[in-house]
Amino acid sequence: MDRLETRELVYFVAVAEELHFSRAAERLGMAQPPLSRAIARLERRMGVDLLRRTSRRVELTAAGSVFLEECLSLLDGLDSAVRRAQQASLPPRLVLAVRPGAGSGLIAQLLRSYDGVEPELLFTHDRTKALRDGTADVALVCVGSDDLAGLRTIELAEENPVALLPRGHTLAGRATVTATELRRDPAFAERCPPMGLDEMLDRVALGRLIAVVGSAAGERLTPEVCAVPVTDLPATTLALGWLEHTTRHSTRHMARPEITALVRAARRIAVDHARIPAGAS
Structure with a gap:
């Protein structure tokens, strides 16, 4: 068969995610009848049933579930290709x-x-x-x-894991701590928040955050913050x-x-x- 068009993949993804032709058509900004015809034509071209239709509901077949996953991956790849091409036209940037x-x-x-x-x-x-x-x-x-x-x-x-603690914290004077001990403090963040190290150190100094980071962060400590090795987490x-x-x-x-x-x-x-x-x- 001829290669499928991107438009056909977009149509199928909309129907497969909505599991409702009218809602999918509204999402795509088109009428419902041509969308239904496009999906039926896609199934004929591929020679497989992608959707199971009844008067009450629309469901994905096993083939449809596989095709949805592949379509999402292909469309993501296409979007990434466009972004990389756009970046290549700009002045050097890293x-x-x-x-x-x-x-x-x-x-x-x-x-x-x-x-x-x-x-x-x-x-x-x-x-x-x-x-x-x-x-x-x-x-x-x-x-x-x-x-x-x-x-x-x-x-x-x-890097070995260390806990960033305020100098006045009860665990700050310890030679080592465990993650279990840190979790007892409501300020402890299981994952580092998405911010730079300087902002993180400010939050720790104010007593609003306790976080585990790599030992290299010790090079940037402020007087109000200390780093204590965490023994039960891997390097x-x-x-x-x-x-x-x-x-x-x-x-x-x-x-x-x-x-x-x-x-x-x-x-x-x-x-x-x-x-x-x-x-x-």
Whole structure:
């Protein structure tokens, strides 16, 4: 059969999500009869029933459920392709996604070793999603906890977890604490809030936040805040991650020059940290 059109995928997704032809037509800004005809034509072209229709309801068939998941992935990929093409037409720009609470030491070391456009920092918990949807170009990711499928990575450093506590807190004078103990305090955040480290330290100093971050954050402590090691949480291996784009006709790395330059800087840091042998590719 001929290749399906994007319009057909959009029509099907609307019906599959609404499970109601009239609501789907309203969502798409079209009349209901042509939408029904378009879905029926799509099913004929594919040779499978995607929807089960009765007088009272519309349901997805097994084939329809699979096709919905694939359509959503394809449409997301198309949106990302448009964003990346738009970004490629702009002046050189590099967005580095980092986790909230990340210490500045590793980032500063990376940027000192990098000769290129000044990166913009994006603080986000879902750094791999930022890479895949084109919001970020490169990211500091956590090996073993982030979804690294489809990414190239270079391991840079290992960080142990520490709790940021106000100096006057009852646990502040302890040599170590546990996450269980921290959870008893209503100010404890199970996940670091999506903000820069400076704002996080201000909130901790005011007694409004207790958070667990990487040990590198200790380089930025203020007099009102202390960092206490957390013994029942694992260490985190930080790595630089980026997408390796390919085409049907080539498996060559298609990264922009500024991304390639940052990757080279990361390799130099990895060698310094004895993560990989000198000269490794």
